[in-house]
Amino acid sequence: MTNTPASVAISTRSDTTARWLTSVELIALGAIWGSSFLFMRVASPKFGPIPLVALRLAMGAAILSPFLWQARAQITRTLWFRLAVIGLVNSAIPFTLFAWAARHAPAGIGAIANSTAVMFTALVAFVFWGESVGKRRALGLALGFAGVVVLASGKASGDSVLMPALAGTFAAFLYGIGANLTRRWISGVPASAVAATTLVCASVLWAPLAVATWPAEAIDDKSWLSAVLVGALCTGIAYLLYFRLLFRIGAQRASTVTYLVPLFGVIWAWSLLGEPVTLSMAAASALILIGVGLSQKN
Numbered sequence: 001m002t003n004t005p006a007s008v009a010i011s012t013r014s015d016t017t018a019r020w021l022t023s024v025e026l027i028a029l030g031a032i033w034g035s036s037f038l039f040m041r042v043a044s045p046k047f048g049p050i051p052l053v054a055l056r057l058a059m060g061a062a063i064l065s066p067f068l069w070q071a072r073a074q075i076t077r078t079l080w081f082r083l084a085v086i087g088l089v090n091s092a093i094p095f096t097l098f099a100w101a102a103r104h105a106p107a108g109i110g111a112i113a114n115s116t117a118v119m120f121t122a123l124v125a126f127v128f129w130g131e132s133v134g135k136r137r138a139l140g141l142a143l144g145f146a147g148v149v150v151l152a153s154g155k156a157s158g159d160s161v162l163m164p165a166l167a168g169t170f171a172a173f174l175y176g177i178g179a180n181l182t183r184r185w186i187s188g189v190p191a192s193a194v195a196a197t198t199l200v201c202a203s204v205l206w207a208p209l210a211v212a213t214w215p216a217e218a219i220d221d222k223s224w225l226s227a228v229l230v231g232a233l234c235t236g237i238a239y240l241l242y243f244r245l246l247f248r249i250g251a252q253r254a255s256t257v258t259y260l261v262p263l264f265g266v267i268w269a270w271s272l273l274g275e276p277v278t279l280s281m282a283a284a285s286a287l288i289l290i291g292v293g294l295s296q297k298n
Contacts, residue, residue: 083197097167
C-alpha cells in the first residue's frame, strides 16, 4: 500500500516539526548548560565549591528521582556500587572543580575547558581500552590540547588563569572517564535512570562534606537564586531535555550541543557579568572546537 498525497504531506510536516523542535531544544540546552558557569561564578564565592555542588546534586537528583523509581528493580547491588563510582567521577568531583574554577576566574574559562570532554572521552578509550584513533581524530586531539595550552597561558584582568583552566580541564578529563565507565559498566538500564542514580549517590556522598564546610556567614539572595538555578535548571531540567534529545536523535547528534556550551558560557558572562572575552579565550575556543569536531571522526 502506498502513501496517499495527504499522508505524504502529513509526514513531511511531521519531519519538519521534528527537525525544528530538535534545533530549538539543542540551542536551549546549550544556553542552559552554558549558563551554569555564570551561576557558579555568582554563587561559589558565598557558598564555597563543595556546599554549592552538594545543593546542585541534591536538586538534580530530586528532579530525576522518578526515573530511578521506575527502574529500581533493574539496579542490582553491583550496579549501585558502579553507579556510585560514576557519580563521583562524572558529577561530584568535576562539578566541584568547575565551582572552584568559577570562584577564581571568569565563567568563560570553565565553559571553554568543559568543551574538551568529548576529546578526553576519545583519548581515555584509546589509552585504557585500545580503541582506534585515526589520523583525523589524532589531529583533533592535538588541536584541542593546543587550545588548552593557549587557554591556560592567558590572563583575565591581569591575573593568570592557569590553575582554574587546569581545574576545568581535569574536570573534563573526569567526564571522559565517566563516559567510558558508563558505556562499559552499565547495560540494560535507561539512561535517564542512570543519570538519576548517579546524582542520588553523589549527593549522598557529598552531603557530609557540605555540612562540614558550610559557610558561617549569611548567604545573600542572589547567591541562593544562582544555586537553585544551577541545581534545578542546569542539572535536573537540562538532563531531562538532554534525554529527550538522546531518545529522538541519538547520542552522536545530541553531542553537538558541545559546540554551543562554550559559546553561551562566554556570552552570558560577557553580557550579564561584564567579563571580557580575551584573545587567548577566543583562540583557545577556536582550537578546541575544531579539535572536538575532528575528534568525533575516525
